[in-house]
Amino acid sequence: xxxxxxxxxxxxxxxxxxxLVGVLQGVRASGKVDKVFxxxxxxxxxxxxxxxxxxxxxxxxQALDTLTxxxxxxxxxxxxxxxxxxxxxxxxxKIIDTFKKHDIKYFIYIGGNDSMDTVDKLSEYCKVNxxxxxxxxxxxxVDNDLNLTDHCxxxxxxxxxxxxTISELERDINVYDVPAVTxxxxxxxxxxxxxxxxxxxxxxxxxGADLIYLCEKDFDNDRFIQDVKDMxxxxxxxLVAISEGIKDSTGAYVSDQTSSGAVDNFxxxxxxxxxxxxxxxxxxxxxxxxxxxxxxxxxxxxxxxxSETDIMExxxxxxxxxxxxxxxxxxxxxxxxxxxxxxxxxxFILVPVSEVANHEKVVPMGWITPEGNDVTxxxxxxxxxxxxxxxxxxxxxxxxxxYRLY
Amino acid sequence: xxxxxxxxxxxxxxxxxxxLVGVLQGVRASGKVDKVFxxxxxxxxxxxxxxxxxxxxxxxxQALDTLTxxxxxxxxxxxxxxxxxxxxxxxxxKIIDTFKKHDIKYFIYIGGNDSMDTVDKLSEYCKVNxxxxxxxxxxxxVDNDLNLTDHCxxxxxxxxxxxxTISELERDINVYDVPAVTxxxxxxxxxxxxxxxxxxxxxxxxxGADLIYLCEKDFDNDRFIQDVKDMxxxxxxxLVAISEGIKDSTGAYVSDQTSSGAVDNFxxxxxxxxxxxxxxxxxxxxxxxxxxxxxxxxxxxxxxxxSETDIMExxxxxxxxxxxxxxxxxxxxxxxxxxxxxxxxxxFILVPVSEVANHEKVVPMGWITPEGNDVTxxxxxxxxxxxxxxxxxxxxxxxxxxYRLY
Numbered sequence: 055x056x057x058x059x060x061x062x063x064x065x066x067x068x069x070x071x072x073x074l075v076g077v078l079q080g081v082r083a084s085g086k087v088d089k090v091f092x093x094x095x096x097x098x099x100x101x102x103x104x105x106x107x108x109x110x111x112x113x114x115x116q117a118l119d120t121l122t123x124x125x126x127x128x129x130x131x132x133x134x135x136x137x138x139x140x141x142x143x144x145x146x147x148k149i150i151d152t153f154k155k156h157d158i159k160y161f162i163y164i165g166g167n168d169s170m171d172t173v174d175k176l177s178e179y180c181k182v183n184x185x186x187x188x189x190x191x192x193x194x195x196v197d198n199d200l201n202l203t204d205h206c207x208x209x210x211x212x213x214x215x216x217x218x219t220i221s222e223l224e225r226d227i228n229v230y231d232v233p234a235v236t237x238x239x240x241x242x243x244x245x246x247x248x249x250x251x252x253x254x255x256x257x258x259x260x261x262g263a264d265l266i267y268l269c270e271k272d273f274d275n276d277r278f279i280q281d282v283k284d285m286x287x288x289x290x291x292x293l294v295a296i297s298e299g300i301k302d303s304t305g306a307y308v309s310d311q312t313s314s315g316a317v318d319n320f321x322x323x324x325x326x327x328x329x330x331x332x333x334x335x336x337x338x339x340x341x342x343x344x345x346x347x348x349x350x351x352x353x354x355x356x357x358x359x360x361s362e363t364d365i366m367e368x369x370x371x372x373x374x375x376x377x378x379x380x381x382x383x384x385x386x387x388x389x390x391x392x393x394x395x396x397x398x399x400x401x402f403i404l405v406p407v408s409e410v411a412n413h414e415k416v417v418p419m420g421w422i423t424p425e426g427n428d429v430t431x432x433x434x435x436x437x438x439x440x441x442x443x444x445x446x447x448x449x450x451x452x453x454x455x456x457y458r459l460y
Numbered sequence: 461x462x463x464x465x466x467x468x469x470x471x472x473x474x475x476x477x478x479x480l481v482g483v484l485q486g487v488r489a490s491g492k493v494d495k496v497f498x499x500x501x502x503x504x505x506x507x508x509x510x511x512x513x514x515x516x517x518x519x520x521x522q523a524l525d526t527l528t529x530x531x532x533x534x535x536x537x538x539x540x541x542x543x544x545x546x547x548x549x550x551x552x553x554k555i556i557d558t559f560k561k562h563d564i565k566y567f568i569y570i571g572g573n574d575s576m577d578t579v580d581k582l583s584e585y586c587k588v589n590x591x592x593x594x595x596x597x598x599x600x601x602v603d604n605d606l607n608l609t610d611h612c613x614x615x616x617x618x619x620x621x622x623x624x625t626i627s628e629l630e631r632d633i634n635v636y637d638v639p640a641v642t643x644x645x646x647x648x649x650x651x652x653x654x655x656x657x658x659x660x661x662x663x664x665x666x667x668g669a670d671l672i673y674l675c676e677k678d679f680d681n682d683r684f685i686q687d688v689k690d691m692x693x694x695x696x697x698x699l700v701a702i703s704e705g706i707k708d709s710t711g712a713y714v715s716d717q718t719s720s721g722a723v724d725n726f727x728x729x730x731x732x733x734x735x736x737x738x739x740x741x742x743x744x745x746x747x748x749x750x751x752x753x754x755x756x757x758x759x760x761x762x763x764x765x766x767s768e769t770d771i772m773e774x775x776x777x778x779x780x781x782x783x784x785x786x787x788x789x790x791x792x793x794x795x796x797x798x799x800x801x802x803x804x805x806x807x808f809i810l811v812p813v814s815e816v817a818n819h820e821k822v823v824p825m826g827w828i829t830p831e832g833n834d835v836t837x838x839x840x841x842x843x844x845x846x847x848x849x850x851x852x853x854x855x856x857x858x859x860x861x862x863y864r865l866y
Contacts, residue, residue, distance in 0.1 A: 066631070066632045066635055095635075095636070095637050098637075124631065125628050125631050125632065126628075126631035126632045126634075126635055127635045130634075130635050130636070130637065131635040131636055132636065132637075133636070214858055214859070217858065217859050218764050218859050218860060219758060219762070221859050221860070221862065222531050222532075222758070222761040222762060222763055222764070222860075223757055223758075223761060225472070225530065225531050225532035225761060225862065226472045226531065226532045226757050226760070226761040227757075228532075228536075229472055229501075229532055229533045229536050229537040230501070230536070230537060230538065230539070231501050231504075231536065231538075236757070254858070254859065255859065257856075257857040257858065257859060258856050258857055258859060258861065258862070260862070345756075345757075347754075347756045347757055347758075348753075348754065348756070349758075350751075350753045350754070351629055351632050351633075351642070351751075351753055352625060352628070352629075352753075352755075352758065354632070355628040355629060355631060355632040356625070356628060357628055358624050358628070358764075358765055359764055359765070361858065438857070438858070441857075441858035441859070442857070442858045443858070444855055449850055450663075450664050451663040451664055451844070451847075451848070452620055452623065452660070452663065452767065452844075452847035452848045452849070453620070453623050453624050453627050453660065453661065453663060453664060453847070454624060454627070454628075455664065456627065456631065456664070456666070
């Protein structure tokens, strides 16, 4: 018997279950796998032998369809950082024990670059010890910061949420005829891709965010205040989009004055409050009405406004990773290669996971305007196809249907 | 010639343009009105003779359809408080001058209780001075706090956004297996209707918000911390919904420590930060992971998740107000009378605007549980029909189409 284990890790997205469904569809189409198990809470479920029987839990096509559009990791997630096997072989042995106990030959891990680090380390361990397992990664991250893939599953849906929300906020903030600044804080510690999506609100002729500051470029308080003043001279309602991770030229986070200083298990600093810091700055320096808005958890969980392009690609990436595994590949991640923008065409490829793990793909400086307060046409051309299409989400009693595995 | 003037006022909603469309449809169906003007920025447009020709600007059915689903006041809004005519007759005379100049006989004002105060004062002025104008109100407010109407246009859509968002956040916060508290702050200074909608996330079997605190009931920090601890004993991910306007037993706002202290033109205190204050409290008293989320402007502008029930009722209320005006009514507001919950049936009525102006309808104490941390079945039965139905919103280039009048 050749069974398969699948798990999800890292921060939630609205497309991560579509990738899981892609794996399940691959299994059903291939006939090469008997049982599919899901590890609860990512790699922790593999370590602790905490598995769900997905053949039992997701039986019919309707369940697969609903799961596709259910946000956040249906199998749960974790932020467990694997040590090198030479430092902590015990953990690796526990995983292999789980594999052996359940006749698992294939393992697919859906996640971001921390998860790809796990795939990398685990496949290296298997290789060094001549263990015959096929360990594959499937990408996921709203941040869109994975190396070797044109873009990341979950990003297009978050971008569609941001573009839609900014276009709605534009209507909202322009009803009064008095000067007012609204500062929208968007996720992104080191990569400004999501913030750039604020420009997409312009696709139908709106102004979208009037000023856009990505975390890749040094942020300057004085230049920001001048930009806002210049824009207020043109129109009363000014909409600003900023990355949560904007920093000044010394590398200090703008949010630092309101940050809690806490760090997560990977040592990432917990950042919140750049918009609030700038709200205070505008109040002090300009004195007009000003409001900070955080898109917070909504931007990564708003499945009701998911991009169908994103969902379908996420599903294909799950299938691609699965097909790789059953064809004898290991230590690879499924990825997207863009062939053209217009018409939008992509192909699905496999890339070495070692070149994805622990890398971050940030926005090229050339895609930010020289003034540092907007994005270029290249960025728009890159982003536009990713938000296309609306999903076939079903509603029940007025809210979207969801499928829960536990 | 008998022309009509229509205007919108107060805070934006996603249904306020549906009511405008209802007026325009009424005009087209009646044949009793020649020209329709829209006053820019509410009553200020009438005072300053700043009008838009809506016969020109909204010509075809497609424009009407797109405008129906466009969020926020397409005519702009204001927060202008009319003084009594005995104190400031000049303003009233300017409005009458505008009426005369454009042969306006009917005026329909779409707004909340401050706008109904304007309708009340202006119609009283016309009556006292024997001026033959028909001044009617059409309701609007996400807060759902207008007197004499079962519920308010805009509320059902905001409630659908909140129910959907809470159900998505429930998925998001439950992926990790560690204790974490998420506190969602929802609009409502004095009326907790919107916060109650957090319970609607339960309609399909979810837990929705685990704890719900409305601003009608005194908020007690110690009881809150005990409630959260009790809930954490049952499950790791605890979701809390609070009204922005929660106050302690002395009437002091929980948010006061982070409030800017600013007030708007109506003397309403600007409140923001109750969730942030409680976030700090949980960090201090419990010490677990905790996050504040504000639904902020999104809850009143998220047209992409509008309730079709709300949009259609909002449209009917515009028609009802228009029909009243051309049938010789004045000083009335169109309103909804609920006939039954299941099946959901309503009728549209006219009510005296003087009994709406300057009143606030808060949540009955009997619809909050005795513990003060949830809502009752009566509240659920009241809310459930209001979020039903999805709109026929059109998308273009991946984001919702909008119709702009200027």
